[in-house]
Amino acid sequence: MTLACGGAASILAAIGAVWLGESVLCALPVALMAAAWFALVLSHDRQSIQAAHERAAQVREQTGALVSNLGAAFTQCAGEFNAQLATSRGELDQAQGLFLDAIQKLVGSFTSINSQTQAQQKLALTITRGHAAREDDVAAKDNGGFEHFVAETSNTLRYFVDSVVQSSKVAMGLVEKMEQITCQIDEVQKILGEIEGISKQTNLLALNAAIEAARAGEAGRGFSVVADEVRDLSNRTSQFSQQIRKTILHAQESVHVTERAIDQMASQDMTFALQSKQHVDEMMVDVQKVNAAMNGAAQELAVITRGVEENVNTAVTTLQFQDMVTQLLGHVKRRMDALAGVADKINAVAADLTADAAPSVDEGERAQGLHRACAELMELLTSVRQITIRNPVRQASMTTGDVELF
Amino acid sequence: MAKTILTVDDSASIRQMVSFTLKGAGYGVVEAVDGADGLEKAKANDVAMVLTDQNMPKMDGLTLIKSLRAMPKFQSVPILMLTTESGDAMKSQGKAAGATGWLVKPFDPPKLLEVVKKVIG
Numbered sequence: 001m002t003l004a005c006g007g008a009a010s011i012l013a014a015i016g017a018v019w020l021g022e023s024v025l026c027a028l029p030v031a032l033m034a035a036a037w038f039a040l041v042l043s044h045d046r047q048s049i050q051a052a053h054e055r056a057a058q059v060r061e062q063t064g065a066l067v068s069n070l071g072a073a074f075t076q077c078a079g080e081f082n083a084q085l086a087t088s089r090g091e092l093d094q095a096q097g098l099f100l101d102a103i104q105k106l107v108g109s110f111t112s113i114n115s116q117t118q119a120q121q122k123l124a125l126t127i128t129r130g131h132a133a134r135e136d137d138v139a140a141k142d143n144g145g146f147e148h149f150v151a152e153t154s155n156t157l158r159y160f161v162d163s164v165v166q167s168s169k170v171a172m173g174l175v176e177k178m179e180q181i182t183c184q185i186d187e188v189q190k191i192l193g194e195i196e197g198i199s200k201q202t203n204l205l206a207l208n209a210a211i212e213a214a215r216a217g218e219a220g221r222g223f224s225v226v227a228d229e230v231r232d233l234s235n236r237t238s239q240f241s242q243q244i245r246k247t248i249l250h251a252q253e254s255v256h257v258t259e260r261a262i263d264q265m266a267s268q269d270m271t272f273a274l275q276s277k278q279h280v281d282e283m284m285v286d287v288q289k290v291n292a293a294m295n296g297a298a299q300e301l302a303v304i305t306r307g308v309e310e311n312v313n314t315a316v317t318t319l320q321f322q323d324m325v326t327q328l329l330g331h332v333k334r335r336m337d338a339l340a341g342v343a344d345k346i347n348a349v350a351a352d353l354t355a356d357a358a359p360s361v362d363e364g365e366r367a368q369g370l371h372r373a374c375a376e377l378m379e380l381l382t383s384v385r386q387i388t389i390r391n392p393v394r395q396a397s398m399t400t401g402d403v404e405l406f
Numbered sequence: 407m408a409k410t411i412l413t414v415d416d417s418a419s420i421r422q423m424v425s426f427t428l429k430g431a432g433y434g435v436v437e438a439v440d441g442a443d444g445l446e447k448a449k450a451n452d453v454a455m456v457l458t459d460q461n462m463p464k465m466d467g468l469t470l471i472k473s474l475r476a477m478p479k480f481q482s483v484p485i486l487m488l489t490t491e492s493g494d495a496m497k498s499q500g501k502a503a504g505a506t507g508w509l510v511k512p513f514d515p516p517k518l519l520e521v522v523k524k525v526i527g
Binding site: 103104107111114312314316317318319320321322323324325326392393394395398399400401402403404405406 | 509517518
């Protein structure tokens with residue numbers, strides 16, 4: 001370019017010389033020089049242009065190779081992305097499968113445990129109350145159960161003891177009567193003693209009368225007969241008195257025997273009744289202890305039941321994790337599918353690049369093609385973002401969600 | 407006579423937990439696996455209330471609600487959403503479609519029973 005300007009300046013100088021009126025002979029060398037200079041410049045420019053062409057071709061070749069390499073790199077990238085995404089999708093499916101399998105078993109065993117726990121609670125309540133399981137069934141509490149049985153037995157024994165006490169009192173009364181009879185017998189014996197005394201004296205008197213009668217001789221004969229009769233009467237009285245005594249003694253013995261028998265019977269009944277009552281009272285104390293223990297157990301059971309209920313609620317809340325995690329995994333899959341789409345697009349762009357890398361392709365066309373591919377890729381990325389922007393699951397923990405009534 | 411509740415969800419574990427909670431409180435439960443199944447079961451059963459998820463295959467929750475509200479039988483039957491969605495925009499759509507209420511997962515069994523009792527007794 002500089003040379004061409006220099007050449008042009010020489011030509012102008014020659015023309016100028018001619019114009020200024022210098023002789024043609026003077027201007028000629030200048031013109032010749034200018035022409036030579038111009039020829040030199042022209043031949044130099046041609047060489048430069050040639051070199052520039054060659055360089056341009058070189059650059060085109062290098063660009064082509066670069067674009068081809070880029071294309072190859074993109075193709076490899078896309079291939080690798082697709083392979084990784086496919087594997088990840090497979091692993092997601094595996095996770096989903098594990099989930100479904102585990103959750104079915106978990107829910108199954110949870111509902112079984114729950115119904116078995118409820119059955120246990122009912123049974124435990126039945127044992128502690130000894131009857132119907134419902135705690136608020138007051139009528140049932142009063143009518144059934146071991147406690148009730150023991151109370152009934154205790155009452156029966158109490159009646160028995162009372163009746164034995166009554167019998168005892170009656171027996172004591174009888175014994176008193178017996179003692180009165182004994183006293184009366186003693187009285188009778190005393191009277192018999194008097195009678196015997198009188199009888200003895202009467203006998204003596206009769207003897208004396210007989211003696212006086214014998215002394216009186218014939219005049220006392222009548223009197224002697226009377227005296228004999230009196231003695232006879234006295235003897236008979238004495239005999240009767242002996243018989244009465246014997247009978248009284250027998251009666252006394254019978255009374256004593258009866259007294260002892262009544263005594264023995266009364267004391268035996270009383271001892272047995274009091275011992276039985278004591279046994280039952282001791283049993284009642286034991287039953288009350290058992291009852292207190294049962295009540296304590298029932299209260300503990302109520303606390304445990306409340307605890308179980310709370311845990312059941314927590315389990316029911318937490319088991320819902322499967323649904324949320326499944327939805328999240330589904331969302332991750334959607335992202336992967338979208339990325340797979342992008343990988344495919346990159347693959348297509350890479351193919352275009354490789355085709356455009358051919359040296360025959362016009363540079364302008366190549367540039368246009370690349371711009372178009374970039375634009376399409378940007379559009380695709382925007383749509384990917386829109387597809388995946390909405391995650392249906394925002395929860396980051398298993399805290400229970402809000403409830404709103406419209 | 408026990409009141410029947412229709413529960414619609416594509417997740418088996420959610421249906422099982424809802425069923426477990428409601429049956430334990432004495433309600434009858436009918437299960438449906440998606441919106442379309444839900445619509446069929448609603449027509450075929452005498453339900454006192456519907457509890458539905460939003461994101462389901464074949465027919466989503468909002469579409470199900472709109473379809474039910476279009477039927478005279480379901481004009482005044484309470485329909486509650488039970489879903490992971492908690493955004494205000496979604497809730498407004500639900501309200502506009504005719505939902506009676508919105509429950510966000512995971513649900514708490516006592517709270518669910520409280521709401522059900524409030525709505526159908």
